[in-house]
Amino acid sequence: MKIMVIGGSMAGLCAGIALRCKGYDVAIYERSAATIESRGAGLVVQPDLMNYLIEHNLIARELFGVPATHGQVLDHTGRVALKYPLSGSFTSWNHLWKHLKAHFPADHYHFSHQLAHVAQDATQATATFTNGTEVSGDLLIGADGYQSAVRHYLLPAVEPSYAGYLVYRGLVPEPELTPAEVALFANGITFFPYEHARILAYLVPGDSGEVTPGRRLLNWAWAANTPALELAELLRDKDGRARPSSVPPSFLSANSLARITHLAEEHLPAVFQRIVAKTEQPFLQAVMELLVPKMYEGRVAILGDAAFVVPPQTGSGTSKAYQDAIALAESLHYHSTLEAALAHWNSDRQRQARKLFAQGKQIAWQSGLGVE
Template identity: 30%
Template sequence: MARLLVIGGGIAGTAAALALHKAGQEVAVYEAHPDSAEDIGAFLTLASNGLRALAELDAAPAVTAAGFPLTTMRLLDAEGTEVARAPLGEADDPVLRYRCLRRGELGAALRSEAVGRGIGIVHGARLASVEDGPGGVTAHFTDGSTASGDLLLGADGLNSAVRRSIAPAARPRYAGQHVFYGYSSWAPAAGEDGTACITMIRGSAAAFGHTTSPRGETYWFARVTAEAPLTADETAHAAPTRWRDLLVPLLRRDTTPAADVVAATTGPVLVTNATEIPNGTPWRRGRTLLVGDAAHAASPATGQGASMALEDAVILAKCLRDAPDTESALSRYEALRRPRVEHNTTVSGNISRGVHAPAPGGRPAARPGDALARQLEWAAPLS
């Protein structure tokens, strides 16, 4: 049994720990933050591919207990005319049906599963450096403590400290949009799909999406093209109504429900920059490997970030389970994962930069011919 250290207790790290534990590995998670809060203001959709991975980790019930299902997507133009409508993913299968939930809810569900299975999660463990030697790898934390193992996984997100130890020259790259998230008390007419429909609006000044929860709360996002990213000072010190007041006039240019949804938002509006990790960034060195956003963060345009991280978890665990040694396992993992996730990064970045519009089918980005279902099937060997 190998001992694995996971740096980062978010979605990617906790899912990886669940998968590795299922594969019979000894695993511990080290999270820099002193508590479990994680982007509480943001929400996400888990696509069918992500839910398939969750099912293979025996974690689907815990996650689907939060949030609500989405079965249909419709697309409106700037005049509010419906131009397309399509099922989302594998909508006919309750286990694989898209799910909308807050990021914090997903993180909490995964952590609860991990703790219930006896996986240790250490909070307040901020990584200082990684020492890789012939007998193992050691994580040094800023409080002076250390942890040693056979393999270290960097699942510490976009600004990964582990990535800096592997590829210090690699930097996240701005993908051309500011992205806003909020929750509104005003819900547009649900239509025939009720609360299981997400509406995407191709507006003149912003790409906008909204869906209404069974409790009548409208979850919304807006992606606004901008030449330069927002600075940390701008996002940290904005007045409470700044982002709402910025968005509403932009959205009023169109005859869609978007402006009314945002105008009825009384709580905080979260804003972030669409950011990506450049394709080709190194993922591993010695006994250290990057997973999730630390390796392949994409702009949020395809909505695949969390689902890709869940895929990573299952396929990495299977590679380590089935390969004759760690080096061949990591080589196999990278060969399987890099083409798929980098395709997603490219597609998502192109959408954010306006190179082309997203297809209305709601399908996860994938290379033609990917045998993803078999790769994710726990009992199936990786061919």
């Protein structure tokens, strides 16, 4: 079976790797020219994803990320008010993507391919790209994110919606932290919640994947309710360009940077104020939500954020994409027809994604996020 994957980020690579493990002929088509700009700073890696990657020799356990042994909640003075055990690992978007990319054949991964058109009939699906390339195969998979062009073909009326809050994010090199700050944030995830907002921080691998103490990065993410009208202004970057849903590092406007400083001084404990102040290039992302009524039609399917965008409080966005990919590969392998495989996969992943979405909404509401 020849399979085309549109989108070469996390979901696309997970799909490509899982499908190749089952013997399918897979090619990935990515719109970026040479590499993918980081789509985020830190990632919480769920144990099932970590175990899959290690078992398939995609990454060594000791290089996977920064292990976590506990979570903790600070009070307004910065003291630990609650501490509890947990098991997991923290990594960075760049670190994980580079490892996945290294394990997918370079001659089957095609940069500079922006999708222009999708077509299908009873025997094949066809993708046409803006560079003039046209490719056909047995199955076309849209793994092209929440603004998916493949989803627009399948479900033109379904669009992601703003959840009512945004997330400021940033990274601080470990050498810029004091010993007391390193001790506070080491080996776990640290939260500070307040009305309609929550900030968290944890250590992730350094720029080149370093996990040894002194060479890591502190990742922080700060979610806060923001009215849609105010969001529109914050999404205008330093050059005056209106961004659709995020402003990358080094592009925040002076207004946005001043707002971050003001909010930190007004709401955060001193330790988080210092962390935010030490961040050279913070960025922001509007939190979007998406539910689709179906994940396939004929020979075209969508997965990952192209199909469902779950609240970030679950820490499961990347794991959901991997589970979509693994489940699709398994279903194709064990069913005799494409229609039967996709129908079974769609039913299973719809149920799981909606459950995860509901869990995320509940966690967000408990913090007052997305609640007026």
